Amino acid sequence: MATVARERRTDVLSRPKQLPVTYQEDRRSVYWRDSLPLKPGPDGTTVFVLTPRQEQLCGHKVANPGYQFDRSYPIWPVKESAKQYEATGRIEKLSFPKSVHRDYVPERAVMTRVTSAAQKAEPSARIEQLAREKSYLPLKIKESWEFDCYQWDPEISKGAKKAQASPWVERLAESRQTHPSYQYARSVEWHVEDPALKAIATLRLQQLARPKSRGKLDNFDPYRVSPSARNARATPRIAELCMPIPRKVRQKKF
Template sequence: MSLASYSASRKNHLDSLARPKVNFNKQQDRPSVYWVDKIPSVSTCGTSQRQEDLAKPKKVITINEDRPSPIWPVSSSALSAVPSGRVQNLAQPKKTSQEWKEDRPAYSTVSEGAKKASASPRTTQLAKPKHRATCSLPGTPNSHQESGKESARSIKSAPTARTEALAVPKVEHPEYQHDLSVVRPVPSSALHTQATDRVCQLAKPSPRKIVSDVHDPYRISPAAKHAEASPRIQELCTPPARRQRAKKM
C-alpha cells in the first residue's frame, strides 16, 4: 500500500468517526412515506388574533371613576366636626400594664455585696461533689464501702420480720394438679370399653328429609287455607289507633 492511499483511507476513517451519532428518539423527516412527487413544504406555525390579544400586557388604569385624583376634597362639615368623648376615648393608645417589666440586659451587674459575700460552712459542704467508686453499685456511697460501719440510714432500712415473711414465695396448693402430658398411655379399661345403646343412639346423626326436584316450597297446605285466626291473633295484628289512617278516596 502506497503512502497516498494510506493517508486517504485514514482521512476517510477520521471523517466517519467525526460524524455525530444519530438520535433515533427524535422523529426524523422521511419524505418517502408521503408517496408524492415532491417533498411537501413545512407549514410555519402562526398565532391567532386571540392569542395575540392574550399575549398583550394589561393596561394600568391611571384614572379611576371613583377616585379621579389622589387629592380628595374635604367637606366643610368634616372640617368643622368635633369628635365625641367616646371617639376620643377609643383614639387614645393602650397603656402598658403596671406589672410589666423590661427584659434584663444580657450582661447583668453584680452588686458589691455579692462580690464580698463569703459562703457558710453548710453551703461549702453542699457544693462539694459526691465521690463514688467505679465498681460500686448505683446509689451506694463510697463511704459505705470504705468503712465497715453501718450508717443510720442502712440501720433504718433493714427488713423487718414481716417484710421477710411477705418476701417468701407462695407454695403450691397440695391439691393442685399439673397439666397432663401430651403423650400419655391409654389405660386398658378404656381400650376394652363398649359404648351403651344410649351412647350409640346419641352418636347417630339426625335424619334429614331428602328434598326431591318435585318438591314445591311455596305450596300451601289445604289445612292452612281453611284456618281461621283466633280473636287474640286478630287483636295482636290490628295496628294501634295512632298508626291507623283513613284511606283517601
Template sequence: MRKVWIGLSVPLVELDDTLSGVTSSMATRIDRLAEPKPNLLRFPDRRSVYWLDKLPPQRSGPTNFELSKRWSKLTEGKQIHSKFEQSRRSAEWCVSAAALKALPSDRVCSLALPRLPAVGWQPDRPLLAKLSVAKMAVASPRICELAQPKLGSLPPPLDHPGNGTPLTSASSRIHLLAAPKNDHPQYLPDRPVSWPPSATACEAVASERLQELSQPKPRRGLFEGYNPYTVSPAARAASASPRTQELSLPLARKCRKT
C-alpha cells in the first residue's frame, strides 16, 4: 500500500492504525457496558451479627485463640508521658507543727465575732399578737349606737308587724294573676315511646288497593335489558300549557331584531 499524504501531513497507514486502536477500545468499552449488572441480592441474608438463643456446640478438639501483635498493643493501658510532672497538690495534706501551735491575734478574734444588728433594730412582730389591755376594754355608748344595723334600708319581713303597722294582704286581682294557667280542655299530653295497639288496629284488614300500593315498584337492572332513556307513551302525547309555552319563550331584551 502506498503512502498517501493528506493536508495534516500524516501518512494514511498511520491513520489506519490509530483508528483501529480507537475502534478496539470503543468495542471493549461497549462490551463492558453491555454486561448485565451483578445481582447484589443473590445472598440477601448476609448479616454481620447473629443473635443466638443459646451457645453453639463446642468442637471436639481444643480451640486456641491467639492475638496478633497489633491487638496485644491496643489492649495495653495508656502509659504516662516520660516528661509528666506532678504539679497538683493532693486534696488531703498534713498540718504543720507551727500551725498547730499558732494563736490568733486580737484582730483575728474581733473579726471572728458575729456582726451585731444596728442600733434601734427590733425583731418582726409575731403574726398573732397577744392581747393584754384590749381584753378589758369597754365600748362607749356611741360605739354601741353605731354598731346597731340600719332599719330603713332593708324592708321588714312579712311576718313582722314593724312599728305597729298592720300586715298588708294581696288583692283578688293579684291572687287571680298568681294562679297557675290551666291546660286547654282538648290538650293531649305526649304519647309514650311505645304503646300497645288498639283492638281495632289489630283486627283491621288492608283493602286490595292498599295491598297494590304497598307493592314495590318493579325495576330491572341494566344487565337485564333495562333502558333508562325510553320515553313513556304518556310523555309523548303530552302537550304544554299556554303558561309553560309563555315561560319557555326567550326574554325580549335578549332577542336580536333582524
C-alpha cells in the first residue's frame, strides 16, 4: 500500500502546471493589464488618448514674448543721449575704488632691510647668558663589578657610612615570617603508619561501600525522569535568583 501511495504522489508531481483561469493567450499589448484598450490601433496596439491638460504638459516651453535674442554683433551703436549723460553723485561715489582699512599692513618682502641701529646693537649680559647652551654634568655610570665591591665607595659621605638605622627601619628590613599554622606541601610519597595499614573497616563503612540494590527492578533506567519532576514549578525566589544582575544586562544594538 505504501508503494501505491508513493506512485500516486509521484504522478501528481509529474503533472504540468495548470494555467490560471484569467490567462489570455497571444496578448497584443503590454501597456494594459486589467481591461482591453479603449481605442486599439489598426495593428492591434494601444492608441493613447490624452486629456487637454496632458497635451499642454507634453508641449515644449514657449519663450517669453518680451525675450530678446542675442545680439548678432558684439559692437552696437550708442545713443547720443547716453553719450551726453552726466553721472549723479551716487553713481560717482559707487565708481570710486574701495579703500583699505586704516590698520591694514601690507605684506613684507622676502628680503627685509635691517636698520643700521640693529646692525650696531650689542647684546646685554643677560641676553648672552640666555644664549649660552645649557651644560650638563656627565652621568656617573658604574660598571657591574663596582656594585659587588666590598670596599666603600669614595662618593658616599662619612655621615652616611656611620649612620645607624632606627628600630622601625630594622623591623621593616626583616623578612616576612610565615603563619604559625602554615603547612608545607607534602611529598608525593609518605610513610603510612602501621595502624592505618592494619585497620579494618567497620560494618557501617562496609554497608555504605556496597552499591545500591534495585531488587527486582533489573531494567532500571537512571536517565528516566519522573512525571512529578517534569511538572515541577520553580518558586518565586528561585526565579528571582535566576535573573541576571541588572548592571550586567546590556541591550542589543539594532
